[in-house]
Amino acid sequence: MCGIMGYVGHRSALPILLDGLRRLEYRGYDSAGVAVLNDGHIEVRKTAGKLAQLTEITSGPGLLHGTVGIGHTRWATHGLPTDANAHPHSDCGGRVVVIHNGIIENFLPLKEELQARGHTFRSDTDTEVIAHLIEEELYGHEQPGTGEPPRPLRGLGAERGNAETRRSGSLRITNHESQVTLEEAVRRAVQQTRGAYAIVVLCSDQPDRIVAVRQISPLIIGLGKGETILASDIPALLSHTRDVLVIEDGEMAVMTASGATVERLDGATVAKQPLRITWDAEMAEKGGYPHFMLKEIHEQPRALQETMMGRLDAPGAPELDGVSYSPEFVRGLRKLWITACGTAYHAGLVGRWVVEHWAKIPVEPELASELRYRDALIDPQTLTVAISQSGETADTLAAAREARKRGTRLAAITNVVGSTLSREADDVLYVRAGPEIAVASSKAYITMLVALQMLALDLAVRRGTVTPPRVAHIIQAMKALPGKAQEVLQRESEVASLAARLADREHMFFIGRGLDYAVAQEGSLKLKEISYLHSEALAAGELKHGTLALVTPGVPVFALVTQRHVYEKTLSNIQEVKARGGLVIAVAYDRDTEITKHTEVVLRIPDTLDDLAPVLAIIPLQLFAYYVARERGNDIDQPRNLAKSVTVE
Numbered sequence: 001m002c003g004i005m006g007y008v009g010h011r012s013a014l015p016i017l018l019d020g021l022r023r024l025e026y027r028g029y030d031s032a033g034v035a036v037l038n039d040g041h042i043e044v045r046k047t048a049g050k051l052a053q054l055t056e057i058t059s060g061p062g063l064l065h066g067t068v069g070i071g072h073t074r075w076a077t078h079g080l081p082t083d084a085n086a087h088p089h090s091d092c093g094g095r096v097v098v099i100h101n102g103i104i105e106n107f108l109p110l111k112e113e114l115q116a117r118g119h120t121f122r123s124d125t126d127t128e129v130i131a132h133l134i135e136e137e138l139y140g141h142e143q144p145g146t147g148e149p150p151r152p153l154r155g156l157g158a159e160r161g162n163a164e165t166r167r168s169g170s171l172r173i174t175n176h177e178s179q180v181t182l183e184e185a186v187r188r189a190v191q192q193t194r195g196a197y198a199i200v201v202l203c204s205d206q207p208d209r210i211v212a213v214r215q216i217s218p219l220i221i222g223l224g225k226g227e228t229i230l231a232s233d234i235p236a237l238l239s240h241t242r243d244v245l246v247i248e249d250g251e252m253a254v255m256t257a258s259g260a261t262v263e264r265l266d267g268a269t270v271a272k273q274p275l276r277i278t279w280d281a282e283m284a285e286k287g288g289y290p291h292f293m294l295k296e297i298h299e300q301p302r303a304l305q306e307t308m309m310g311r312l313d314a315p316g317a318p319e320l321d322g323v324s325y326s327p328e329f330v331r332g333l334r335k336l337w338i339t340a341c342g343t344a345y346h347a348g349l350v351g352r353w354v355v356e357h358w359a360k361i362p363v364e365p366e367l368a369s370e371l372r373y374r375d376a377l378i379d380p381q382t383l384t385v386a387i388s389q390s391g392e393t394a395d396t397l398a399a400a401r402e403a404r405k406r407g408t409r410l411a412a413i414t415n416v417v418g419s420t421l422s423r424e425a426d427d428v429l430y431v432r433a434g435p436e437i438a439v440a441s442s443k444a445y446i447t448m449l450v451a452l453q454m455l456a457l458d459l460a461v462r463r464g465t466v467t468p469p470r471v472a473h474i475i476q477a478m479k480a481l482p483g484k485a486q487e488v489l490q491r492e493s494e495v496a497s498l499a500a501r502l503a504d505r506e507h508m509f510f511i512g513r514g515l516d517y518a519v520a521q522e523g524s525l526k527l528k529e530i531s532y533l534h535s536e537a538l539a540a541g542e543l544k545h546g547t548l549a550l551v552t553p554g555v556p557v558f559a560l561v562t563q564r565h566v567y568e569k570t571l572s573n574i575q576e577v578k579a580r581g582g583l584v585i586a587v588a589y590d591r592d593t594e595i596t597k598h599t600e601v602v603l604r605i606p607d608t609l610d611d612l613a614p615v616l617a618i619i620p621l622q623l624f625a626y627y628v629a630r631e632r633g634n635d636i637d638q639p640r641n642l643a644k645s646v647t648v649e
């Protein structure tokens with residue numbers, strides 16, 4: 001996701017920060033910024049757009065010449081990609097600056113409290129609250145005109161929550177010297193936040209150090225000679241040092257020019273041994289994975305977690321930021337249209353199932369390239385959900401606009417904040433997958449699935465079509481998905497051996513019923529686009545109506561069997577394949593003992609609710625496509641004839 005850099009040493013910080021950010025560019029970003037300590041005060045320069053723009057606004061004689069600084073490239077999650085929302089963000093007094101990767105889940109209530117205490121915010125980001133929280137911990141506050149001495153805040157709430165000062169809204173940050181160390185202030189500030197993040201802080205009053213905290217998002221510290229460098233990823237460090245400290249979740253590092261100390265947020269010290277990095281620069285960009293696609297497949301548990309973060313915490317219903325349809329609109333809804341292309345359309349097929357099953361609203365998914373030219377009966381009592389990773393796909397935008405013309409309300413599910421689709425939609429649900437670089441989509445698809453499940457559940461709760469215990473049960477099962485996705489990834493070697501065995505075949509088939517059919521379509525597309533094998537997905541019941549003629553001895557047929565209500569039916573279809581000598585590879589739950597009576601090749605996934613099974617069942621199919629393509633020596637990240645974002649019709 002975002003790129004992070006930090007430098008404390010004897011050299012000019014700015015060129016090192018810019019060079020590091022350039023090496024992190026492959027991660028994708030929409031704005032960039034730096035903060036450098038210059039003669040005792042912090043200079044911030046930031047801009048929407050690319051590093052070329054940042055370089056332009058930081059060049060000039062002696063503009064930024066300090067030897068301590070931090071830098072950031074931002075991939076927007078809260079707030080549009082604008083100059084104001086670019087990092088670093090500062091406190092009211094300009095003495096504390098913060099860069100951040102990840103999400104502060106409870107930033108809205110924190111922001112409201114801080115504003116009530118007189119803090120002025122200059123951005124729409126979640127990040128800015130951290131700068132103001134640290135400011136309070138360092139400098140306390142006083143009421144203007146009372147002559148009262150400043151009050152450094154020591155506790156975590158009681159003092160700060162002074163009702164009188166809240167009401168007046170007249171609190172002002174004082175200018176006194178802080179008696180609190182920066183690390184202590186950061187610790188107290190982050191203890192008030194919830195979320196997954198990496199935070200890096202610089203303070204002009206404690207100019208010899210940078211403080212960094214990791215809570216899920218990665219942070220690495222490089223140890224040089226008389227200099228210490230921090231980055232969110234290894235490639236940014238490699239030209240300076242190969243000796244690194246990897247910061248773990250819940251740890252805080254204090255970096256000075258002579259090295260770094262690490263402790264846990266609860267204060268316990270951590271003795272860390274430096275690691276020696278042996279990767280070359282290209283391997284490092286991919287986090288040690290040979291391809292971005294494999295890296296992105298492995299990022300799925302985290303992407304799932306981030307997509308659900310802060311949205312499934314209330315027991316009774318999802319809380320979908322960016323979705324603002326009224327209760328009356330939802331009650332009066334007669335139909336949902338879902339429109340998208342390719343993989344995003346396949347996610348929409350899963351969406352259809354869950355919306356119909358939970359919210360009892362008829363749903364019609366339609367390919368965007370078809371919907372835009374169809375005389376579709378779209379009216380104001382419909383909601384059209386347009387799904388697009390990039391938010392820029394020409395057909396999807398055209399279909400969404402056409403639907404809008406016919407009076408529908410438009411909801412977007414997208415990965416890119418500020419994308420055209422997100423700007424044109426009435427409701428926007430961001431999937432928070434982070435930049436997806438491989439052309440073949442993996443983590444964007446899986447996060448679209450949970451976004452659609454959350455949307456379906458929200459509609460169902462509002463329409464009263466699911467009971468509270470069932471909602472609680474579904475939410476609990478959804479929250480378990482990241483851990484279960486991780487379990488599937490641990491079985492990667494089994495899939496890789498199967499791929500090695502089947503990589504020389506020319507045709508494969510995928511069958512399933514209901515949600516399994518939706519996943520079969522995505523599994524088949526993944527295989528086609530990167531392995532260049534011919535493959536086809538079929539509703540299992542359709543096989544005998546024609547395609548069975550192509551099933552000859554040894555032809556691989558993937559059979560997905562996660563849907564209990566049609567389980568036996570799919571078993572019959574498996575028998576049809578076996579009777580023609582086809583090789584059946586089942587994708588089945590761990591608890592399914594019956595399936596081994598029908599085939600000995602089974603790719604297993606952990607048990608979950610059938611409605612959520614697609615999130616897990618797709619993972620072995622993504623891995624299979626990846627390993628077949630690798631066996632065949634294909635260009636996996638950039639398959640022939642395909643582009644990541646299709647902005648032409």
Ligand code: F6R
Nearest residue numbers: 342343344388389390393440441
């Ligand atoms: C396949 C793939 C494509 C995209 C499609 C839509 O792996 O990535 O099929 O899903 O081009 O792209 P977005 O989601 O950006 O609208």
